Amino acid sequence: MDATELFRAALGVLTTAQLLDAGVTRREIDASVAAGKVERVRRGWIAWQPDPMALSAVREGGCISCLSAMASLGAWQPRHARGHIRRADGQRDRRGSDEKGCRPYGPNPPVRASVDDLETAFRCALRCADAEQLIAVADSIVHGELATLDDLREWATDAPKEIRTLLDRVEPLSEAGTESMVRVRLCARGIRLRVQVWIGRRRVDLLIGDRLIIECDSTTYHADPEAFQRDRRTDRIHVAQGYLVIRLTWEQIHDEWPAIERDILAIVRRGDHRWPGRLRPERA
16 A cells, blocks of 8 residues: 555554555655645644544544544444544643543553544444444444454443443444434334345335334435435335335434324324234235
């Protein structure tokens, strides 16, 4: 991997040690700084086309960690998640603030990169994230094969028991953060459901009882017109077969949840999530 690729992978900020390990000489680094091609952020740190959050974290004497670091590595990130910065033990904000930033359960390793590795970031999230966020992020890590559930359990060894037990609720089949959020919220209300269920040749996000389908749209998977048309076609087919379909947008899940939950509970309390005998479809 050349220096350009290294910078991009590190969000534009590298340590001098990382550049030396990649075969860049100190003379080359100094010449690039003098020519204005790269910026010396502080002693031992060099920036090239940096991500603003990564640049700010290094200038403050730390690195991107927790939910922010995991998002850069491919995990789901909660809405409005603030920039999370971790500092090594004894390292204060270079701007003079006493704020400690994120800290992991277990050992707090030295800051050797602009973005924490997945394990350290996850151990910080165990302390920072709420239950719903942690389960949803863990869902995305396991589903995306960034780490196994056994890895997450090992990384959580030093966390309190009530946090470790949240990992028992991780669902590797969950494909989106919004889907995880809805699942966690409905299960908290005692609603039993299944995840990623095949109905004929089509798969649905969540199935409550026999026939209540919940589809959770996300900005990632439902931004293109073809997906929009395909989803509506699938909904029509399911309704024709006698299923009830509730399709929730990303914005609705975040902003209208109390009303959504009230409506779902009303359907379940009436028993409409179960097949009446005359509507039960024949098995293919």
